Amino acid sequence: MDKxxxxxxxxxxxxxxxxxxxxxxxxxxxxxxxxxxxxxxLFDEMRxxxxxNEIADFVLNQPQYREAEILVAGDNFGCGSSREHAPWxxxxxxxxxxxxxxxxxxxxxxxxxxxxxxxxxxQEQVDLLMKDAEKGSNARMTIDLEAQTVTSSDGDVFSFEVxxxxxxxxxxxLDDIGLTMEKAASIDSFEKQAAEARPWV
Amino acid sequence: MSSPKTLYxxxxxxxxxxxxxxxxxxxxxxxxxxxxxxSPQAFEGLRMTGRTVRAPEKTIAVPDHNVPxxxxxxxxxxxxxxxxxxxxxxxxxxxxxxxxxxxxxxxRQGIVHIVGPEQGWTLPGMTVVCGDSHxxxxxxxxxxxxxxxxxxxxxxxxxxxxIQKKSKNMKVEITGKLRPGVTAKDITMSVIGETGTAGGxxxxxxxxxxxxxxxxxxxxxxxxxxxxxxxxxxxxxxPDQKTFDYCxxxxxxxxxxxxEAALTYxxxxxxxxxxxxxxxxxxxxxxxxxxVTWGTSPEDVLPITAKVPAPxxxxxxxxxxxxxxxDYMGLKPGTPLSEIEIDTVFxxxxxxxxxxDLRAAAAILKGHKVKDGMRAMVVPGSGLVRAQAEEEGLAxxxxxxxxxxxxxxxxxxxxxxxxQLAEGERCASTSNRNFEGRQxxxxxxxxxxxxxxxxxxxxxxxxxxxEMM
Ligand code: SF4
Numbered sequence: 223m224d225k226x227x228x229x230x231x232x233x234x235x236x237x238x239x240x241x242x243x244x245x246x247x248x249x250x251x252x253x254x255x256x257x258x259x260x261x262x263x264l265f266d267e268m269r270x271x272x273x274x275n276e277i278a279d280f281v282l283n284q285p286q287y288r289e290a291e292i293l294v295a296g297d298n299f300g301c302g303s304s305r306e307h308a309p310w311x312x313x314x315x316x317x318x319x320x321x322x323x324x325x326x327x328x329x330x331x332x333x334x335x336x337x338x339x340x341x342x343x344x345q346e347q348v349d350l351l352m353k354d355a356e357k358g359s360n361a362r363m364t365i366d367l368e369a370q371t372v373t374s375s376d377g378d379v380f381s382f383e384v385x386x387x388x389x390x391x392x393x394x395x396l397d398d399i400g401l402t403m404e405k406a407a408s409i410d411s412f413e414k415q416a417a418e419a420r421p422w423v
Numbered sequence: 424m425s426s427p428k429t430l431y432x433x434x435x436x437x438x439x440x441x442x443x444x445x446x447x448x449x450x451x452x453x454x455x456x457x458x459x460x461x462s463p464q465a466f467e468g469l470r471m472t473g474r475t476v477r478a479p480e481k482t483i484a485v486p487d488h489n490v491p492x493x494x495x496x497x498x499x500x501x502x503x504x505x506x507x508x509x510x511x512x513x514x515x516x517x518x519x520x521x522x523x524x525x526x527x528x529x530x531r532q533g534i535v536h537i538v539g540p541e542q543g544w545t546l547p548g549m550t551v552v553c554g555d556s557h558x559x560x561x562x563x564x565x566x567x568x569x570x571x572x573x574x575x576x577x578x579x580x581x582x583x584x585x586i587q588k589k590s591k592n593m594k595v596e597i598t599g600k601l602r603p604g605v606t607a608k609d610i611t612m613s614v615i616g617e618t619g620t621a622g623g624x625x626x627x628x629x630x631x632x633x634x635x636x637x638x639x640x641x642x643x644x645x646x647x648x649x650x651x652x653x654x655x656x657x658x659x660x661x662p663d664q665k666t667f668d669y670c671x672x673x674x675x676x677x678x679x680x681x682x683e684a685a686l687t688y689x690x691x692x693x694x695x696x697x698x699x700x701x702x703x704x705x706x707x708x709x710x711x712x713x714x715v716t717w718g719t720s721p722e723d724v725l726p727i728t729a730k731v732p733a734p735x736x737x738x739x740x741x742x743x744x745x746x747x748x749x750d751y752m753g754l755k756p757g758t759p760l761s762e763i764e765i766d767t768v769f770x771x772x773x774x775x776x777x778x779x780d781l782r783a784a785a786a787i788l789k790g791h792k793v794k795d796g797m798r799a800m801v802v803p804g805s806g807l808v809r810a811q812a813e814e815e816g817l818a819x820x821x822x823x824x825x826x827x828x829x830x831x832x833x834x835x836x837x838x839x840x841x842x843q844l845a846e847g848e849r850c851a852s853t854s855n856r857n858f859e860g861r862q863x864x865x866x867x868x869x870x871x872x873x874x875x876x877x878x879x880x881x882x883x884x885x886x887x888x889x890e891m892m
Contacts, residue, residue, distance in 0.1 A: 223472065255464065255467070255512045256464065257467050257468060258471060335574070398574070398578055399582060402449060402578065402581075402582045402584060402586065405449060406582075408449065409451070409582060409583065412439075413440075413583075416437075420688060422546070422677035422682070422684065422685045423481075423549060
């Protein structure tokens with residue numbers, strides 16, 4: 223998993239509440255064999271018309287937000303199904319951090335498994351950051367996971383909470399597999415001993 | 424002296440590579456079986472993170488869920504595009520990561536849970552995983568076999584371990600002898616009927632008792648296959664001479680001195696006298712009848728001599744569930760099960776797609792014809808089962824009776840390939856799940872043994888196989 227320590231980037235404003243996983247990635251894209259490649263279908267039904275043409279006013283279609291790496295959104299982001307395709311699509315588009323007042327639980331956890339930092343801040347602070355994001359590509363925000371802060375383009379600093387274990391995993395790029403790999407020595411020695419005890423395996 | 428251990432305890436203890444303070448373990452995996460549906464994202468994950476398959480020599484892949492079973496399947500056009508992409512991805516992943524692979528064109532191809540034991544990949548005392556819940560099948564060898572999800576598939580590919588906490592021990596004992604016409608399928612369905620689909624939740628089941636010992640390896644695989652339908656994490660049967668005889672000479676079984684060493688070890692794989700089980704269920708072999716499901720859960724099972732129950736025969740949440748089930752199944756309470764007319768017969772799947780199953784069905788069919796207007800198909804569990812059935816003349820019996828004789832795959836066990844039930848179609852099926860839509864949108868499934876399926880094909884309704892013997 224990609225490490226997350228600090229990120230300075232463009233933030234796209236999506237001032238909607240209840241952005242659900244069907245909006246994030248509609249079900250016709252679940253038959254894929256990949257986790258990658260879903261970025262072009264991120265927010266598909268909001269982003270394209272029936273003919274597949276871009277809808278010009280959708281935020282990620284606007285020139286100043288095409289390179290967005292941060293999403294600022296309304297309450298209850300990621301509600302709906304448990305599909306891991308939702309964080310896969312967000313990540314594949316290039317977004318590494320979401321800022322919202324709250325998240326659906328499964329989505330929140332899925333983010334950490336996929337190298338995405340979901341930040342929870344009080345509504346008033348999200349509102350301020352939403353305004354900041356609306357300034358476009360010149361307004362870059364900075365996320366510092368170590369310090370647990372978001373700094374707006376004007377230099378306002380907001381602190382956020384995050385579970386220390388999840389923070390540790392994200393900062394070190396560790397997923398379950400990464401964590402298990404930290405125990406590689408145990409696996410190596412088990413394998414050696416097993417190969418002697420049961421060589422036919 | 425150390426305290427007595429169950430078979431599960433012994434296999435577990437022999438595979439713990441690391442244990443954390445909270446009891447979370449890394450369980451070392453001896454065999455990882457892979458199929459095309461649950462693996463693509465896992466391989467993709469390895470690529471994205473620059474990881475490799477830690478033990479490709481312990482990883483075996485075979486496409487089965489999506490593949491058509493018609494004789495023209497070499498023609499790629501028989502597959503839908505989604506399916507073809509998944510199968511092609513498995514081809515490529517197997518090649519890129521250097522894992523053992525049985526492509527669709529290989530005579531050894533078949534359902535992953537039939538191919539594993541057949542090729543000698545599954546052996547006593549091993550840990551076996553696959554991204555498929557019916558991995559429990561391999562427990563018939565006294566192997567600890569778990570189904571896992573896609574992220575765990577990736578975890579096993581990368582680390583050859585699984586993060587696990589130990590389950591509890593449950594014993595299911597089937598005493599005495601089975602009556603004529605009663606099979607392994609009836610045992611395993613009756614157990615679920617007794618314990619319910621959640622009765623095994625949190626447990627690893629060890630099946631034992633005279634009726635289990637008397638089963639062939641094929642029958643034992645049928646029993647363990649459906650352990651998952653009873654909610655258990657895995658099902659196990661202690662290995663014995665039958666197990667050793669089955670394994671001997673298989674392509675990937677040990678040979679020579681290694682065989683001797685393995686045998687010595689395998690003979691230690693049994694539950695010690697006095698070992699503790701957290702739950703015990705006992706059934707008498709002679710009480711088990713040829714069984715059939717009437718609803719949309721594997722626990723909705725009754726002897727073929729019974730009648731369709733009414734919702735009011737149940738309690739709690741099951742009342743509504745049964746009403747919904749009967750509506751879905753188009754059945755009226757009080758109807759004798761043996762009067763339910765069917766349209767389709769499916770013999771196959773990892774539950775009942777082995778040679779012994781085909782023999783049992785052919786024995787009933789011999790000299791009979793499939794009732795007019797019915798659709799009947801036999802789908803051998805592997806190319807090798809198919810070849811053997813042809814050699815034994817079973818294929819001719821099926822064909823003469825009017826069955827379609829197909830190529831190996833999961834086929835009508837699940838609606839993921841072209842073999843599906845039409846809306847409202849009613850099927851006597853030797854598979855393992857009668858969920859709504861499992862065999863096709865609005866299709867109706869009655870789970871039965873191979874002999875019962877053959878009997879139903881002849882009469883056009885659910886039939887007590889004992890009347891045909
Ligand atoms: S035969 Fe059915 S249960 Fe068995 S692996 Fe295939 S789909 Fe799953």
